[in-house]
Amino acid sequence: MTEEKKQPLIALFDTKPYDKEVFDQLNSEYGFKIKYFQYHITPDNCILAKDADVVVVFVNDIISKEVIDQLTGFGVKLIALRCSGFNNVDLKYAKGKIPIVRVPAYSPNAIAEHTVALMMTLNRKIHRAYFRTRDSNFTLNGLMGFTMQGKTAGVIGTGKIGKALVKILRGFDMEVLAYDPYPDKKYAEEVGFRYTDLDSLMQMSDIISLNCPLTRETKWLIDKDAIDMMKPGVMVINTGRGKLIKTSDLIDGLKSGQIGSAGLDVYEEESEFFFEDLSDRVLFDDTLARLLTFNNVIITSHQAFFTREAMLNIAGTTMENIRAFLEGEKLVNEVVFSEKN
Structure with missing residues (x-):
C-alpha cells in the first residue's frame, strides 16, 4: 500500500482580500493547502x-x-516574497539556512503608468482641481502647470520599470536623461534617450524619477547635497523604495522651494502605515503627517503595482516559485546574498 503524498502547506502572511482572491483563483491549478493570515510576520x-x-x-x-531562526526551527523550507524588492530580508543570515525567492517583474508598465499619473497630477494640479469643483469653485488661480513636451526628465534606474517609463516619457516628446550603473546603450539608441552621470542628471532635469532598487549604495540617494544641485522647482517622483530619499531633507527642500513638488508612492517608514486603514486614529508619525500638509505633495499607499494584471502575475510567479522548489527544480528567481545587496 503506497503512502499518500502530503499536500504542501503554504502560510501566507499580510493577506488582504485581493490577495486571497487571486491566490485562491490560481491555486486550483496547483492544489496547495493555503492558510491565510492578515498579520505581518514577526x-x-x-x-x-x-x-x-x-x-x-x-x-x-x-x-x-x-524570524529566520524560528521558521527554520519549525521546518519551513522556503520563504517566498510576493514582491520584487528584498531589502526587508536579512539575506546574509539566510544564506545556507533557507532559500529566498521573489517575483522579479510582475508589471513594469503598471508602475511606469502610475509614475506618469503622479507627474501629471502634480503638474496640472488635478488633485486640487478635483476638490475645488466639488465645492462649485471653478477658478483657475493657482492651478497653472507646464507643458511636458520639451522638458527634461531624469530617470534613475533603467531596469524593466525604468525602460517602460522612458518609453512613455518619450511619447510626450520629452528629453530623457538616464542613470544606471549598467546602462543598456542599445535600448537608449532605439528609444531616443541618453545616459549620463548622476550629478549631471540631478542638475539638468525638470522632473526626476526614482526607479532603482534599494541597496547600500542607493540608500538616501536623494539627500540635501543632491537636492542642492537640482534645478529650483524640480519635481521628484519616487515609486521605488522609501529609503531612496532622506525624508527630512525632502521636507526642507519643499519648504525652501528648491523642490517644487513631490509624488511619493513609498515612504521611509511605511511599514506601520501603508496598506492599512488608520482613518480612525491619530497619525503618530510626525514626518509623514508633515508631508501630508503640503498641497504640492501627493502620497499614494504603495499602489503603483496595483492592477489586476499585476496581481495575477505576482500570484502566478509566486506559485511557480513554490512548485519549482517542491519539485526540486532550479530556482530561477532565488535571491542570494552578495556584497552588492
Missing part, C-alpha cells in the same frame, strides 16, 4: 507557520535573524 507570531512547508510574505514583512 518573531512573536512565527508560531503560526509551525506546520507550513513554505511561508509567503510581502514587502513590509521583516525577515530578520529571529
Whole structure:
C-alpha cells in the first residue's frame, strides 16, 4: 500500500482580500493547502507557520535573524516574497539556512503608468482641481502647470520599470536623461534617450524619477547635497523604495522651494502605515503627517503595482516559485546574498 503524498502547506502572511482572491483563483491549478493570515510576520507570531512547508510574505514583512531562526526551527523550507524588492530580508543570515525567492517583474508598465499619473497630477494640479469643483469653485488661480513636451526628465534606474517609463516619457516628446550603473546603450539608441552621470542628471532635469532598487549604495540617494544641485522647482517622483530619499531633507527642500513638488508612492517608514486603514486614529508619525500638509505633495499607499494584471502575475510567479522548489527544480528567481545587496 503506497503512502499518500502530503499536500504542501503554504502560510501566507499580510493577506488582504485581493490577495486571497487571486491566490485562491490560481491555486486550483496547483492544489496547495493555503492558510491565510492578515498579520505581518514577526518573531512573536512565527508560531503560526509551525506546520507550513513554505511561508509567503510581502514587502513590509521583516525577515530578520529571529524570524529566520524560528521558521527554520519549525521546518519551513522556503520563504517566498510576493514582491520584487528584498531589502526587508536579512539575506546574509539566510544564506545556507533557507532559500529566498521573489517575483522579479510582475508589471513594469503598471508602475511606469502610475509614475506618469503622479507627474501629471502634480503638474496640472488635478488633485486640487478635483476638490475645488466639488465645492462649485471653478477658478483657475493657482492651478497653472507646464507643458511636458520639451522638458527634461531624469530617470534613475533603467531596469524593466525604468525602460517602460522612458518609453512613455518619450511619447510626450520629452528629453530623457538616464542613470544606471549598467546602462543598456542599445535600448537608449532605439528609444531616443541618453545616459549620463548622476550629478549631471540631478542638475539638468525638470522632473526626476526614482526607479532603482534599494541597496547600500542607493540608500538616501536623494539627500540635501543632491537636492542642492537640482534645478529650483524640480519635481521628484519616487515609486521605488522609501529609503531612496532622506525624508527630512525632502521636507526642507519643499519648504525652501528648491523642490517644487513631490509624488511619493513609498515612504521611509511605511511599514506601520501603508496598506492599512488608520482613518480612525491619530497619525503618530510626525514626518509623514508633515508631508501630508503640503498641497504640492501627493502620497499614494504603495499602489503603483496595483492592477489586476499585476496581481495575477505576482500570484502566478509566486506559485511557480513554490512548485519549482517542491519539485526540486532550479530556482530561477532565488535571491542570494552578495556584497552588492
